[in-house]
Amino acid sequence: MRVGTLQYTAASLMALFVWLLWGDFCFTVMEYVNNSIVPLLLRQLEAPDWSLPVILVTIPSVINFVLNPIISTFSDRFRSRWGRRIPFLLFSAPFISVTLVMMAYFHEIAAWLHGLFGVWGGWTLLGMSVFVAGAIKATFKVFDMFVNTTFWYLFNDVVPQAFMARFMGMFRVVGSVAAMGYNFFFYEHALTHMKWIYMGAAIIYGGGFTLMCLFVKEGEYPPPPPRPTHTGGFLARMSVGVKAYVGQCLSHRLYVFYFLTGAFMIMANSIAVFNLYLHLSLGITLKQLAVINTGIQFMLITLNYPAGALADRFHPMRIWLIMLVALLLVVPLNFVWMFGAFPADAMFNLSLFGHTWALHTNLTIVVLLMAIDLPITLLLSAVGMPLMMRLLPRQEFGQFCSFNALTGAVMNILGSLSVAWFMTLMRDFFPDAVWGKDFCYRMIPAWRMPFLAITMVCLWMLYREWKRQGGEKNYGPPGYPQE
Numbered sequence: 001m002r003v004g005t006l007q008y009t010a011a012s013l014m015a016l017f018v019w020l021l022w023g024d025f026c027f028t029v030m031e032y033v034n035n036s037i038v039p040l041l042l043r044q045l046e047a048p049d050w051s052l053p054v055i056l057v058t059i060p061s062v063i064n065f066v067l068n069p070i071i072s073t074f075s076d077r078f079r080s081r082w083g084r085r086i087p088f089l090l091f092s093a094p095f096i097s098v099t100l101v102m103m104a105y106f107h108e109i110a111a112w113l114h115g116l117f118g119v120w121g122g123w124t125l126l127g128m129s130v131f132v133a134g135a136i137k138a139t140f141k142v143f144d145m146f147v148n149t150t151f152w153y154l155f156n157d158v159v160p161q162a163f164m165a166r167f168m169g170m171f172r173v174v175g176s177v178a179a180m181g182y183n184f185f186f187y188e189h190a191l192t193h194m195k196w197i198y199m200g201a202a203i204i205y206g207g208g209f210t211l212m213c214l215f216v217k218e219g220e221y222p223p224p225p226p227r228p229t230h231t232g233g234f235l236a237r238m239s240v241g242v243k244a245y246v247g248q249c250l251s252h253r254l255y256v257f258y259f260l261t262g263a264f265m266i267m268a269n270s271i272a273v274f275n276l277y278l279h280l281s282l283g284i285t286l287k288q289l290a291v292i293n294t295g296i297q298f299m300l301i302t303l304n305y306p307a308g309a310l311a312d313r314f315h316p317m318r319i320w321l322i323m324l325v326a327l328l329l330v331v332p333l334n335f336v337w338m339f340g341a342f343p344a345d346a347m348f349n350l351s352l353f354g355h356t357w358a359l360h361t362n363l364t365i366v367v368l369l370m371a372i373d374l375p376i377t378l379l380l381s382a383v384g385m386p387l388m389m390r391l392l393p394r395q396e397f398g399q400f401c402s403f404n405a406l407t408g409a410v411m412n413i414l415g416s417l418s419v420a421w422f423m424t425l426m427r428d429f430f431p432d433a434v435w436g437k438d439f440c441y442r443m444i445p446a447w448r449m450p451f452l453a454i455t456m457v458c459l460w461m462l463y464r465e466w467k468r469q470g471g472e473k474n475y476g477p478p479g480y481p482q483e
Contacts, residue, residue: 001160005219008160016158016216017167021174023212027151028178030096030205031144033197034103036182037190038137039276040286041106044191047130049427050420053273055134057416060141065409067145069245072402075150076224083218085154090213092146097206099140104198106132147209149405153398156389157218166309168385173301180297187290248396249403252478254469257462258391259404261455263411268451270415271444274423281438282337282362292367299374307382315472316383316390321463323379328452330372336365337442391466393477422447 001008008016035056042052071088078084102109107129114128123131159167186197250256279289310319392400426440469475 003158003160003219004221006158013160013163017170019212019215020155021170023151023209024171024174025178026205026208026212027147028175029182029201030100032179032182033201034100034140036187037194037197038133039273040190041133042130043277043280045126045129049423051130053270053416053420055137056273057270057412059134059138061409061412061416063138063141063145065406065413067142068149068405068409069402071145071149072153072398072405073245075153076396076398079221079224084221085150085157086213086216086218088146088150090210092143093206093210093213095143096140096147097202099136099143100198100202100205102136104195104202106136106194149402152385153401154216156394156397158216161389164386164389169307169309169382172382176297176300180294180301183290183293183297187293188287190286245399245403249400254391254462254465254478255400257458257465259407261458261462262404263407264451264455264458266408266411267415268448268455270412271419271447273416273419274441274444277438278441278444279366281441282366284363284366288363292370296370296374300378303375303378307379310382316387317463317466319379319383320387321459323376324452324456324459326376327380328456330376331445331448331452333369333372334445390475391477393480395480419447
C-alpha cells in the first residue's frame with residue numbers, strides 16, 4: 001500500500017481515510033448550506049429568472065475559468081514541508097468562513113448599503129439585495145476555488161489507487177450523511193433561521209476542515225520539471241505558456257473526446273438550476289422537499305459504497321456508457337408535466353391491501369421520477385472521478401483537471417446564459433395568464449435531451465479510442481509512460 005514515498009499499514013490507511021472523510025463532512029456542510037439557501041433567497045426576493053443562473057452559474061464559472069488553471073498548475077509545481085496541496089486548503093479556510101458569516105448577516109449588509117447608496121445610485125432595496133447576494137457569492141467562490149481544486153487532487157496524491165473507488169464511495173457516503181442531516185433538520189427552516197445555519201456552517205468548516213489539514217500528511221515529490229525559458233515580453237511568454245498548456249491537454253484524440261463528453265454533459269445539466277422552482281410551482285413545500293432530499297441521501301448512504309466497489313470491479317468507462325444510455329431513456333419521462341392540468345392541490349386515492357390513502361398527485365409523481373433517476377445518477381457520479389484518474393496522466397493530473405474544469409467553466413457560462421434566455425422564451429411562449437403560473441419550468445427536459453444525445457456521441461468516440469489504446473488491461477495515458 002504505497003503512493004509515491006508514502007507507505008501505509010492497515011491502521012495508518014484507516015487513519016488517513018478517517019481524516020479525509022471528516023474533511024469531506026465539513027466541506028459538504030459548507031457547500032450544501034450555501035448552495036441550497038441562495039436560490040431560496042433569490043426566490044424570496046422575487047428576483048428575475050435570469051438572475052438565478054447568472055449568480056449561481058455564470059459568475060462562479062468565470063471565476064473558475066480564470067483561477068482554476070492558475071491554482072491547479074501552481075499546486076502541481078508547489079513544494080513545501082506541508083506538501084503541495086495542503087497549504088492551499090489551509091490558506092482558504094478562514095476566508096471561506098468569513099464569507100459564510102457575511103451571508104449570515106446578508107439582510108443587514110444589504111440594508112446598510114442601501115442606506116448609503118440607495119438614494120444616490122437609484123437602487124431599490126430589492127436590487128441592492130440581489131447585488132449583495134451575487135457579490136458575496138462571488139467572493140465565496142474565489143476562495144472556494146482553492147478547495148474545489150486541490151482537495152480533489154489531494155486524494156490522487158495520498159490514497160492508494162487500488163482503494164480509490166471504494167474510498168470515493170465512502171467519501172460520497174459521508175457527504176450524503178451531512179446532506180441528509182441538513183435536509184432533515186434544517187432545510188425547511190433555511191430562510192427563517194438563515195443566520196444561525198450560516199454561522200454553524202462557518203464554525204464547522206473553519207475549525208473542522210483546518211483540523212483535517214493538520215493531520216493528513218503528504219509524501220515527498222520530485223522537483224517539478226524546469227519551466228521552459230522564453231525570450232520576449234510578458235505577452236510573448238504568456239502566449240507560449242498558454243500554447244504549451246493547451247497543446248499538452250489536447251495532445252491526443254482521447255483527451256479531446258473526454259473533455260467534450262464532460263462539456264456537453266454540463267450543458268445538458270445547466271437547466272437544473274430551475275428544478276427547485278419547478279417543484280415549488282407544483283405546490284410542493286420546502287418541508288416535503290426536505291423529506292424527499294433526506295430519503296435520497298439515505299439511499300445514497302446505502303448504495304454509494306457498493307457503487308464504488310462496482311467501479312473498482314468493472315471499469316468506470318463501461319459503467320459510464322451504460323448509465324448514459326439509461327439516462328437518455330429516463331429523461332423523456334419528465335415530459336409528464338406537459339400533459340394534464342396537474343393543479344398544485346390535486347389529490348388521488350390509492351387502494352392497496354384493503355387500505356385507502358389520499359396522496360398528493362404532484363408529490364407522488366416527483367418521488368417516482370426521482371426513484372427511477374436515482375440509481376443512474378448515483379452510478380454516473382460514482383465512476384466520474386475514478387474514470388478521470390484512470391484516463392488522465394498522473395504526472396500532470398492537476399493540469400489536466402484544470403483544463404477539464406476550464407472547459408466546464410466555459411460550458412457553464414454558455415449554458416447559464418442560454419438557459420436564462422431559454423426560460424425567458426418559454427415564459428413568453430407559455431404565459432402564466434394562459435397556462436398557469438410558472439408553467440414554463442415544465443420544459444426542462446426539452447433542453448436536456450438534445451445535449452444528452454450529443455454527449456452520447458462524444459462518449460462513444462471516447463470509448464472507441466480507449467479501446468484502441470489498450471482498453472481495460474493495457475491502457476496507458478497517450479503520450480506518457482505506462483504506470
